[in-house]
Each structure stands twice: as C-alpha cells, then as structure tokens.
Amino acid sequence: MENSWKDQLHQALLKKLGPKKGKQFAEKYLPALSMSYCEQHTVEEAIGDLLQIDNLTPENPLAIVFYELTRGEHPLHIKLYRYGSSIPLSDILPMIENMGLRTYTERPYRIAIGPNQFIWIGDFNVSYAHANLLTLDQVNSIFNEALIKIHLGVCENDGFNKLVLGAGLSWREIAIIRAYAKYMQQIGFRFSQQYIEKTIAAYAGIAKKLIQLFYLKFGLKQNTASKKKMADLESEIQADIDGITSLDEDHIIRYFWSLIKATLRTNYFQLDSHGVPKNYLSFKLHTSKVPDLPPGQPLYEIFVYSTEFEGIHLRSAKVARGGIRWSDRPEDFRTEILGLMKAQKVKNSVIVPSGAKGGFILKKSLSMLDREQIKKEVVYCYQSFIRGLLDLTDNFENDRVVSPPNTVCYDDADPYLVVAADKGTATFSDIANAISKEFNFWLGDAFASGGSAGYDHKKMGITARGAWESIKRHFRELDINIEEHDFTVVGIGDMSGDVFGNGLTYTPHALLLAAFDHRHIFLDPNPDKLKTFEERQRLFNLPTSSWEDFNPQLISKGGGVYKRSSKSIAITPEVKKALAITQDSLTPNELIREILKAPVDLLFNGGIGTYVKASSESHADVGDKTNEFCRINGNELRCKIVGEGGNLGFTQLGRVEYALTGGLINTDSIDNSAGVNCSDHEVNIKILLNKEISQGKLTEKKRNQLLTKMTEEVAQLVLQDNYNQALVLSFSATNSLTYSGLYQTYIKELEGIVHLDRNVEFLPDDKHLLDRKAAGQGLTRPELSIIMAYTKIYITGELLKSDLPDDPYFATILETGFPSLLKKMYANSMQNHRLRREIIATQLSNQIVNSMGITFMYRMQIETGQSIADIARAYIIASKAYQIDDVHQLIESLNYKVTVQTQYELLHHVRQLMNLASRWFLHHRRLEGGIANNIAHYSQSISKLEKSIPDLMAGVTREYLDKIVTQFVGIGLSEKAAKKIAATRAMYTVLNVVEVATQNKFDLVRTAEVYFKVGSKFSLVWFRDQIGNDSREGHWNSLARLSLRDELDNLQRRLTIVILKNDQKKLDSEKLIAYWFAKNSFIHQRWDKLMEMLLSSSSIDYTIFFIALRELSTLITVE
Incomplete structure (x- = not known):
C-alpha cells in the first residue's frame, strides 16, 4: 500500500x-x-x-x-x-x-x-x-x-488573541488593544487583565469597531469623508456600549474608547528603515482626557509597548526635562515615574524646563543571563524606548516645525524632548544622542546632556558644590565660617561616588568621624585633619574604591573599617565618646542608627536610600524596605545641619520633624539642584551653538572647545542659583512665624492656581498652621522649599502666557542665563534662541523670588489686583532704576564680616524699598512708556538726588538716618555703604518727587527740597511710622495700611505742588516754605492741633488716621 x-x-x-x-x-x-x-x-x-x-x-x-x-x-x-x-x-x-x-x-x-x-x-x-x-x-x-x-x-500569548477569529483582527491590530490594556494596568484600572481579555472577547464586534475608529482617526488619508465616517462610527459604538447590560463590562469597553479619544499621536503607521512596521507601539496621550485619574497628573505622556519592554514618559509641561530610568517595578512603574516626575517638577523650578520623567521595564527574565547579556538587553530596550519617544516628537527643519512621518497629530507643535541619565542608565547619554542623530533631531547632542561632548558632573563636582552652598548658608546661621573653622561630620556614602566623593573633598576643615555605604562602615573618632583629607582625595581619584581602601595607618585610635555583613562590631571608648554611644557592642544596623543620631555639626548625605522618616510614619510608608532596619526618626537626629547631596535620604515629613526641633535642613531638591541646573545650561548652550554649526558658522570641534573653556563659568552661574535659593529660604524661615497668616492664605491660593496638593507635598493644613503659630513656630525650610518651587512654577507659567518675554528690554535678562563668552560672541544669535521666551521667564522668576521672597508676587496681586506680568514689569523698572543689583552685591560682600542677622536686616531695608517702589509703579500706571524708557527716566532722577538725600532730611528723620548710619558703620560697613543702605527708606519718596517735577515741569532738586520740608513740617514721617507700626494681621488690615500710605503720599505731593505753584517771588525752598506757611497759617495750626490730639490719644486706630488725613486734604482744597 x-x-x-x-x-x-x-x-x-x-x-x-x-x-x-x-x-x-x-x-x-x-x-x-x-x-x-x-x-x-x-x-x-x-x-x-x-x-x-x-x-x-x-x-x-x-x-x-x-x-x-x-x-x-x-x-x-x-x-x-x-x-x-x-x-x-x-x-x-x-x-x-x-x-x-x-x-x-x-x-x-x-x-x-x-x-x-x-x-x-x-x-x-x-x-x-x-x-x-x-x-x-x-x-x-x-x-x-x-x-x-x-x-x-x-x-x-494571551486572551486578546481570541480577537483573531472573534473579530477578524490581525495580530498587529490586536496589539493596539493589548497596549491600551497594559496602559490601563499602569494607571491602576480596577479590573484584572484576565477579566479585560474575557470582556473584550465577548464583545468582539465592538472591539473591531474600536480598531476601525483607531484607523479612521490616525490613518494617513484624512479628509471630510473620513471625519464623517469617524463620527458615524462613534455613534454606533455609543449605541453598542449602551446595549451592554453589565456595568463592569460597560466600563471596560467604554474605557478603551476613552483612551483612543485621549490619544493624540501614534507611531502605528510609521515604518522602520527596512520599510516594515516598527516592532514597538507608541501612543501620546493628553492625560487630562484619560478618565478617573487622581489629581497631580502630567500634561502629556507617551506610552511605549513592546513584547520585550514597556515604558512611559511623563511631562508636566511642553518644555520639560528629566531622567530615563530602568525600573524594577513591572506592576506599577507608571506610579513610580509619576512620583519622580512630581519631584522633578519641584526640583526644576530653578531651570527652564519643567519636570519630566521616563522609565521602562524589561519583560525578559534576566535570571539566566550574565552581566554582559543583561547590559545588552537593557541597552537594546532603552534604545527602542528612546526611538518610541522620538517617533512622536516634532522636529525643526529650516526653522520650521515638522511633524513625524506617517503621523496624524491632534495637538499643537511639540518639538521639545530632552532626556537625562538616571538609575540604570547613568552611562547612556551617548547612546541617546546617537539616536537623536539617527533621527536628525534638532537638539543633536543636546538631547541627552552629559555625554562625551557635555559637562561631566563628577569631574566638575557640581552637584556636591551646589549642596555646599546650602550647607555654608546653614553654618552662617550659626556664625561659623567653614573656610576657617573645623567642623565634625558623619556621612552616607563612600569616596568613589560623585556626590559623596566631591562633597568630602570640598574642604579640609571637615572632620569625618563616621560614614557608611551599602558595604562598609567607616569610623575615625579623632581624625587628623590634613592627612585624612589627603587620603579621601586619594580614594576619590582611584578608578574604583571602597572604605576598605582607606589607609588603616591614618585612622585614629579606636576607629576602623567594618563590613556591614559582620555579626557585631565592638564599640571602642573613642568611638563612644565621638558619637555619644553607650553600648559596648552593636550590630552594623544598630551602629548605623547611632551614626545617624551622632551629635555632630553636619550630617552629609551623598548615598542611596532613605534613612530618616518622621515618627508619625511607618517603614511601609517610606517604601525603601532595604534600609528599614537602620532608619531613624527626624526627632532623633542630634546634628546641627543636614546637607542633602543625595536624593530621598529623608522623607519630607522626616525633614519637617527634624526642622521643628531646630535642625537646619532644606530639601534634596534644593541642595542637589546644581546637577539639573548644570545640565540645563548645557542644553541651552548647545541649542544656541548647534544652530551656528548647522549654518556652517561653527565646527563641532570648536563648539566642544568652547564648552570646555566655559566649564567653570557655567559652574559659577549654577552655584549662584544655589546660593540665592539657600539665602531666600533662610531669610524666609526667619520671618515665617511673623507671616504665618499670609502663608496660610497663600497656600490656599497655590492649591487653586497651580494645583498644589498639600497631602502630596506634606504641607500642614490650616489647623496645624494655627497650632504651630500658638507654639511660636512657623513653616520650616523644607516646607518653604516646596512653596518656593510652586511659586516659581506659577510665576514662570504666567510670564509665558503674557507678552512680557517679547519686550526687547529682556535681551539683557536672556543673557544672564549664558556665560559671558557667549554674550560677546553670539549676542545676536542669542536673541533668536528657540527657548528665548522660556529662558527669560525662568531667569526673571528666579530673580524676583530670590530677591524679594516667596510671597512678594502674591502680596502685590492682593494689594494692586495687577497681573503677574505687570508686577514683574514694575519690579524690573524699580530694581534697575534703584540699581538694586549693586546693593545686593554689597550686602553679599559682607559675608562673614557681619552677622547673618545683620545681613538679613540690610536685605529687609532693600526689600521694603522694592515693595514700595514696585507698588508705586503699579499704582501710578507708569508701565505704559516701556520698561527701558521708564528705567532711563527714573534712574537718572534717582541718581541725581541720591547723594542729596541726607541733606534734604531734617529733624527727626535726619536724626534717624544718622543713627542708622552710625549703627551700620559700627557693625563693619563702610560709611558709603552705610549711607546707601540707610537711605533706602527715604529713597522711595524720590518717586513722588520725580512724579511732581515731571508732571508740573518743576526743577527736580527744588521739588525734592520742598517735598522733604513738607514732610518734616507736617510730621508726615511720624505719621507713616505709626501706620507701619500697626501689627494687626489680616487681609483687610493690610489693605487699610496701604490705603493710608497712598493717601499720605498723595497729600504730600499735593502740598508740594500747591507750594511750588505759589512761588511768585522765586524764593529758595527754605524761604518759600516759610512764606507759604505764613500765608496759610490756619492750615498748619489746624494740623498741629490734630497732631496734638493724636499724640495724646491712648490708642490710635485706622479711624483716627483716616479722619486726620481727610482733614488735611480738606485744608489743602480750601487753600
């Protein structure tokens, strides 16, 4: 057969x-x-x-x-x-x-x-x-x-494949359904994938229509007919879903439909270099249109699905930046990335881009792979993820925005995408930049900062140097100069790390008593300052090192290096004394807790892990299970200062608890912001110079030489930001109790305007704020750090909504974001920078908040009702007219020469002047003439009168000025500096003098003489002081005081005008005043009687003030 x-x-x-x-x-x-x-x-x-x-x-x-x-x-x-x-x-x-x-x-x-x-x-x-x-x-x-x-x-291989036979869908079409389902899992959708598979298979007909809808929405043939088909199909889908009897099944099917509607772009129809569809699928979603998400979501997100990996990139704004990490949380990596994006948003408040974060997980089991194979897999998936992001990102071609090929876009132009290294991708910048080149992306190697042609943060030591600016500020609060005096330190990290290594080689005055990392514990109870400093430098310069490489001969008696795997460690008498330990023997985890609790000057965190929480938090709340056995509470810390070079060393509540005990601490986002700031400078510089390269005006080699040449100046620009932020936080902290009520209302305002979530940011509610106030405590530096970040975010956003960044004057503000060499070489090109508006808004926001404090803009808005943009205009005119930058430099030059309290007092004088002057420009509508014209007009007049101010004063006001000058000279200021700062209060009145002289075409000096003499004759300075001394809190009390001051200024201007207009005999100012008073003696006599009544009154309230001023106004009118 x-x-x-x-x-x-x-x-x-x-x-x-x-x-x-x-x-x-x-x-x-x-x-x-x-x-x-x-x-x-x-x-x-x-x-x-x-x-x-x-x-x-x-x-x-x-x-x-x-x-x-x-x-x-x-x-x-x-x-x-x-x-x-x-x-x-x-x-x-x-x-x-x-x-x-x-x-x-x-x-x-x-x-x-x-x-x-x-x-x-x-x-x-x-x-x-x-x-x-x-x-x-x-x-x-x-x-x-x-x-x-x-x-x-x-x-x-899953249940979605039933749709091949059930709905006649191809495997790629099913991948669309599967990708959305994977995204649903990441946003915490309440149904399991198995139930979703079962439901979608049961309604295969609707699934097919959903795919048809996807094709109609994103297919390349978009016309009127396709839009009509799409509308008709959506009506069918609506009817089909309405016919589903199960509420859960309705919710599942409807959610797929909602996600398609929330999708703005996809790479589904794009082809790779071989002309075939890509082996991963990217969706760009408008997150606000994704149903049922809690508050605090990104503006946009891109989800990339593949059988080999999944990834998410979240952006809080169109221009946003953050790292891409290899996540180890396959079940909820979006939750992880969302939390990091929020933290990045706060950290990025000092730089141009807002916060972004990306992360990806590997699906392949790594258990059978060796180290090289794992690295290869990570790199491959990272590359695919980056390509998936760039697939949906616009590009520039000849200054024109172009959309990605074969992509239908339902959003505006969106060409800004910048990434950075992060956990698991620390060395991947060059890999990302190679893909940027592959896409011919406009950012070139500015796409991922810190590559081979970028700034090496470890070599620059920039993150640690930034943290030291915060630490030095804290030490100044204790009147300690760390450049001259030794101080004790315990630390988290080892000398091979960027932050810890650079941090502990910053100054030889740091006496490191103890430190630990994940491998070892280092103890040196009585270190030899110079020898141990040199040894730390040696370890830092080794290619790799651990505490075991520290020369044991240089460790003081009783010290040593111990493995964290040890069963127990004997505690020597020397270590007991240095760290205030009573036990004779401790386990490694117990010893680490004692190190953290050591009564030293500084705890420096340059490592990985969360080691301090609040006593109200559980270890589960913290999330870092690895370190829960060596974690302590904030109220157990005995160090004076904490410097957070590393991330997440403390929980926010742990910081607050420590700060409430008197500890000096900011946040990690403040202390280690120099790293992201340096990267942002690199990106902005490369954007500027890469355009010169594309136009053939500069070679890449020459650009790289310029980058190298500018390294230290870039570092100084970054460190100045760290200095300024640390200063404004400390200054604000000294006044936070005084302005407790103001902060209470401001936090409520931020909840509305920038969606600040007190629970997410661990800010106290109104009851806790009142309880603190009753206990004599205000907001802490960690809390003020958060409020400051949201303030800068808000101001920057409002400035970008306005036309203020387009004012030609702000070319100078733009230049402050670049090294001086670029200002000289590329000043014109700089004005065409693609991020010109964003850089201006960011620089201006930083400048205003750092100079004027956290609540300045909010107070100005309450007091004037003006927009953020107009307040910024007024501030710039005022600050430039009065040359306030010179005054700030003068005060900064007094570091370590006078006490920090004295510097804060000087800054307070300057802030008072700027508050009054900014408000004056807003109140008198003096913004219309343009910023540059206003600055030129008022600065000229102010300069002309500045030297004359002391001579114009008389009586009590002159005595007060002389007293202040003597006081300032006594604490170390030069007489010139003392006079300049002491006169700030009086300098505000110059604006009124200029107003009167300009509008009436009076001689400026003569107007000033009469104006000041009027103030003296009518005791108006005393009157102002009484108004200013009123300490009643509340919005209406504040507005009442402002209204009284305005009326007082108005009356003094009116009196000055009346007197000068009656100058028929061209008398000198002294005789003119005398003549006028003789002629109008009834006015002066009536006012004197009112003043006697005021002085004899046991209590003075606003009613008496208003009556007195109305009386004076009536007298002037009668005249």
Whole structure:
C-alpha cells in the first residue's frame, strides 16, 4: 500500500510541479515519509505538506496551515511545520487555546530531509465555539500569521488573541488593544487583565469597531469623508456600549474608547528603515482626557509597548526635562515615574524646563543571563524606548516645525524632548544622542546632556558644590565660617561616588568621624585633619574604591573599617565618646542608627536610600524596605545641619520633624539642584551653538572647545542659583512665624492656581498652621522649599502666557542665563534662541523670588489686583532704576564680616524699598512708556538726588538716618555703604518727587527740597511710622495700611505742588516754605492741633488716621 501511495504521489508531483521539479521533490521527500504518514494523508494533502516543508529554512523555520476536513467529528485542523525540532505541546497548546480553540488530538510526524536534518509536522484537531460564523478563507491568513508571531515572541500569548477569529483582527491590530490594556494596568484600572481579555472577547464586534475608529482617526488619508465616517462610527459604538447590560463590562469597553479619544499621536503607521512596521507601539496621550485619574497628573505622556519592554514618559509641561530610568517595578512603574516626575517638577523650578520623567521595564527574565547579556538587553530596550519617544516628537527643519512621518497629530507643535541619565542608565547619554542623530533631531547632542561632548558632573563636582552652598548658608546661621573653622561630620556614602566623593573633598576643615555605604562602615573618632583629607582625595581619584581602601595607618585610635555583613562590631571608648554611644557592642544596623543620631555639626548625605522618616510614619510608608532596619526618626537626629547631596535620604515629613526641633535642613531638591541646573545650561548652550554649526558658522570641534573653556563659568552661574535659593529660604524661615497668616492664605491660593496638593507635598493644613503659630513656630525650610518651587512654577507659567518675554528690554535678562563668552560672541544669535521666551521667564522668576521672597508676587496681586506680568514689569523698572543689583552685591560682600542677622536686616531695608517702589509703579500706571524708557527716566532722577538725600532730611528723620548710619558703620560697613543702605527708606519718596517735577515741569532738586520740608513740617514721617507700626494681621488690615500710605503720599505731593505753584517771588525752598506757611497759617495750626490730639490719644486706630488725613486734604482744597 505504501509503495502504491508513494507512486501516486510521485505521479501527482510530476503533474503539479513539472518533470524536473517534480522529480527533485519525489527523490528528496518520498523516502522520508513514514508508513503512518502515508496511511493518514491523501496524496493531495501530502503535496500541500511538501510545498510547505520545502519553504522551511533555519532562518524561516515555521509554517502553519489552518484548514478544514470534511471527515471526522471535529473537522478543523491546525498543521504546524517546524524545521529542526518539534514545538513542545506545553508551549503550543496554550497559544492555540488563547486564540479561542480547543485541542482534541495531535498527530506528530518527523521527516528526515538530510543528515541530522528534520522537519516536524504537528497536526492538531481543534474545535471553535463559533465555527458556524467562521469563514476560513477570510481568517486563514491572519490566523496563520498571528500564530507564527506568537510562537516567535513577536506577539504576546494571551486572551486578546481570541480577537483573531472573534473579530477578524490581525495580530498587529490586536496589539493596539493589548497596549491600551497594559496602559490601563499602569494607571491602576480596577479590573484584572484576565477579566479585560474575557470582556473584550465577548464583545468582539465592538472591539473591531474600536480598531476601525483607531484607523479612521490616525490613518494617513484624512479628509471630510473620513471625519464623517469617524463620527458615524462613534455613534454606533455609543449605541453598542449602551446595549451592554453589565456595568463592569460597560466600563471596560467604554474605557478603551476613552483612551483612543485621549490619544493624540501614534507611531502605528510609521515604518522602520527596512520599510516594515516598527516592532514597538507608541501612543501620546493628553492625560487630562484619560478618565478617573487622581489629581497631580502630567500634561502629556507617551506610552511605549513592546513584547520585550514597556515604558512611559511623563511631562508636566511642553518644555520639560528629566531622567530615563530602568525600573524594577513591572506592576506599577507608571506610579513610580509619576512620583519622580512630581519631584522633578519641584526640583526644576530653578531651570527652564519643567519636570519630566521616563522609565521602562524589561519583560525578559534576566535570571539566566550574565552581566554582559543583561547590559545588552537593557541597552537594546532603552534604545527602542528612546526611538518610541522620538517617533512622536516634532522636529525643526529650516526653522520650521515638522511633524513625524506617517503621523496624524491632534495637538499643537511639540518639538521639545530632552532626556537625562538616571538609575540604570547613568552611562547612556551617548547612546541617546546617537539616536537623536539617527533621527536628525534638532537638539543633536543636546538631547541627552552629559555625554562625551557635555559637562561631566563628577569631574566638575557640581552637584556636591551646589549642596555646599546650602550647607555654608546653614553654618552662617550659626556664625561659623567653614573656610576657617573645623567642623565634625558623619556621612552616607563612600569616596568613589560623585556626590559623596566631591562633597568630602570640598574642604579640609571637615572632620569625618563616621560614614557608611551599602558595604562598609567607616569610623575615625579623632581624625587628623590634613592627612585624612589627603587620603579621601586619594580614594576619590582611584578608578574604583571602597572604605576598605582607606589607609588603616591614618585612622585614629579606636576607629576602623567594618563590613556591614559582620555579626557585631565592638564599640571602642573613642568611638563612644565621638558619637555619644553607650553600648559596648552593636550590630552594623544598630551602629548605623547611632551614626545617624551622632551629635555632630553636619550630617552629609551623598548615598542611596532613605534613612530618616518622621515618627508619625511607618517603614511601609517610606517604601525603601532595604534600609528599614537602620532608619531613624527626624526627632532623633542630634546634628546641627543636614546637607542633602543625595536624593530621598529623608522623607519630607522626616525633614519637617527634624526642622521643628531646630535642625537646619532644606530639601534634596534644593541642595542637589546644581546637577539639573548644570545640565540645563548645557542644553541651552548647545541649542544656541548647534544652530551656528548647522549654518556652517561653527565646527563641532570648536563648539566642544568652547564648552570646555566655559566649564567653570557655567559652574559659577549654577552655584549662584544655589546660593540665592539657600539665602531666600533662610531669610524666609526667619520671618515665617511673623507671616504665618499670609502663608496660610497663600497656600490656599497655590492649591487653586497651580494645583498644589498639600497631602502630596506634606504641607500642614490650616489647623496645624494655627497650632504651630500658638507654639511660636512657623513653616520650616523644607516646607518653604516646596512653596518656593510652586511659586516659581506659577510665576514662570504666567510670564509665558503674557507678552512680557517679547519686550526687547529682556535681551539683557536672556543673557544672564549664558556665560559671558557667549554674550560677546553670539549676542545676536542669542536673541533668536528657540527657548528665548522660556529662558527669560525662568531667569526673571528666579530673580524676583530670590530677591524679594516667596510671597512678594502674591502680596502685590492682593494689594494692586495687577497681573503677574505687570508686577514683574514694575519690579524690573524699580530694581534697575534703584540699581538694586549693586546693593545686593554689597550686602553679599559682607559675608562673614557681619552677622547673618545683620545681613538679613540690610536685605529687609532693600526689600521694603522694592515693595514700595514696585507698588508705586503699579499704582501710578507708569508701565505704559516701556520698561527701558521708564528705567532711563527714573534712574537718572534717582541718581541725581541720591547723594542729596541726607541733606534734604531734617529733624527727626535726619536724626534717624544718622543713627542708622552710625549703627551700620559700627557693625563693619563702610560709611558709603552705610549711607546707601540707610537711605533706602527715604529713597522711595524720590518717586513722588520725580512724579511732581515731571508732571508740573518743576526743577527736580527744588521739588525734592520742598517735598522733604513738607514732610518734616507736617510730621508726615511720624505719621507713616505709626501706620507701619500697626501689627494687626489680616487681609483687610493690610489693605487699610496701604490705603493710608497712598493717601499720605498723595497729600504730600499735593502740598508740594500747591507750594511750588505759589512761588511768585522765586524764593529758595527754605524761604518759600516759610512764606507759604505764613500765608496759610490756619492750615498748619489746624494740623498741629490734630497732631496734638493724636499724640495724646491712648490708642490710635485706622479711624483716627483716616479722619486726620481727610482733614488735611480738606485744608489743602480750601487753600
């Protein structure tokens, strides 16, 4: 029978394939066919099998046929052809069943086609519940392709594959559904994937319509007809969903629809360099349109799905920046990245871009891979993730924004995407920049800062140097100069690290008593200052090092280096004394807790992990399980100062608890912001210079030389920001109790305007604020840090909404963000910088908050009702007219020469002047003439009168001025500096003098003489002091005081005008005043009586003030 069957097959092959090819097939395959195969197949079936087999190669090892036989109880069959080896049943059966089929039997056949070369055929007899609806001709191709892709790992093996037969969807179309489902898992969707799979399969018809909707929305043929089809289809989908009886199933199907509507872009229709669809899928979503998400979400996000990885990139604004990390949280990596994006948003408040963060997870099991294989897998997935982000990002071509190819966009132009290194990707900047080059992305190697042609943060030591600016500020609060005096330190980290290594080689005055990292504990109870400093430098300069590399001969008696794996560590008398320990022996974790609690000057964190929480928090609240056995509470710290060079060393509540005990601490986002700030400078510089390269005006080599040449100046620009932020926080902290009520209302305002969430940011509610006030405590530096960050975010955003950054005057503000060398070489090009407006808004926001404090803008808004942009205009005019930058530099030059309290007093004088002057410009509508014109006009007049101010004063005001000057000289100021700062209070009145002189065309000096003499004669300075001394809190009390001051200024201006207009005899000012008073003695006499009544009154309230001023106004009018 076998020979007869094979003869028939031979003849059939000759007929089917022709004599030559038929003979070759017969000679090659007929001997390999077994008896069982021959018995169970017809000749026609065998020809079909041989044609499939002949196409198999090691490169193309699998083929599938889905077919139907007329014989048998279950006529459906799947035949798998596999080159080399068979597919284990445990692998293939779940794949078949996930496609909605039940398997009854399998008949395996092995066909030898050469020495050690085999073809395996597996014939599966299957059934399908909806076989009556199945048309094999329509689904055969997509079924076969899908099963092959599933087997190869290109398509995931799960219940969504039921949609191949149930909805007639291809494996790539199903990937759209699957990708959305994976995203749903990441946003905390309450139903499991299994339930979602079951539901979507049950409503396969709606699933097919959802894919049709996706194609209509993002397909490349967009026209009126397609839009109408899309609208009609959405109506059908709505009706279909309304017909679902189960609420849960309705919610699931409707959510898929919502996600398609929330999607702005996709790379689904893009092709790779080989002209085939990409092996990953990217969606860009408008997060606010994703249903049921809690507050505090990003503006945009891109989700990238692949069978090999998944990733998310979250941006809080269009221009945003943050690191890309390799996450180890596959179940909830979006939650992790969202938390980091929020933290980055706060940290980035000092720089141009807002906060962003990205992360990806690997799906492949790494347990069987070695280190190099793992690295290769991470790099590959990182590269694919970066490509997935750039796929949906606009580009610039010849200064014109262009959308990605084959992409329909439902959002505005969006070309800004910048990434940075992060956990697991620390060395990947060059990899990212290579992809940027591959895409011809406009940012070039500014796409990922810190690459081979960027600033090396470790080499610059920039993050640690920034942290030291905060630490020095704290030490100034204690009147300690760390450049001259030794101080004790315990630390978290080791000398090989960037932050800890650079931090502990910053000054030889740091006496390191103890430190620890994840491997060792270092103890040196009585260090030799210079020798141990040099040894730390040696360790830092080694390619790799640990505390075990520290020369034991240089460790003081009683000290040593101990492994954290030790069972216990003996505590020597020297260590007991240095760290205030009483126990004789401790476990490593116990010793670490004692190190953290040591009564030292400084705790410096340059490591990884969270070591301090609040007593109200559990270890589970912290989330860092690794370090929970060596973690302490904030109220257990005995150090005077904490410097946070590393991230997340404290919980925010831990910081606050420590600060409330009197400890000096900011936040990690303040202390270590120099790193992100330096990167932002690099990006902005490269954007400027890369355009010069593209225009052929600069070579890349020359650009790199410029970057190197500017390294230290960039560092100084960054460090000045750190200095300024630390200063404004400390200054604000000294006044936070005084302005407790103001902060209480301001926090409420921030909740509304920038969606500040007190719970997320751990800010106290109103009750806790009142309790603190009753206890004599205000907001702490960690809390003020958060409020300051949101303040800067708000101001920057409001400035960008206005036309203020477009004012030509702000070319000078733009230049403050760049090194001086670029100002000289590329001043014109700088004005066309693609981030010009953003840089101006950021620089101005920083300048205002750092100079005027956290609540300045809010107070100005309350007092004047003006916009943020107009307040900024007024401040700039005032600060430049009065040359306040020079005054700030003068005060800064007094570091360590006078006490910090004295410096704060001087700054308070300057702030008072700027408050009054800014408000004056807003109140008198003096913004219309343009910023530059106003500055020129008022600065000239102010300069002209500044030296004359002391001579213009008389009586009590002159005595007060002389007293202040004497006081300032006594604390170390030069007489010139003392006079300049002491006169700030009086300098505000110059604005009124200029106003009167300009509007009435009076002589400026003569106007000033009369103005000041009027103030003296009518005791108006005393009157102002009484108003200013009123300490009643509340919004209305504040407005009442301001209204009184305004009226007082108005009356003094009116009196000055009246007197000068009555100057018929051209008398000198002294005689003119005397003449006028003699002529109008009734006014002066009436006012004197009012003043006597005021002085004799036991209590003075606003009613008396208003009556007195109204009386004076009436007297002037009568005259």
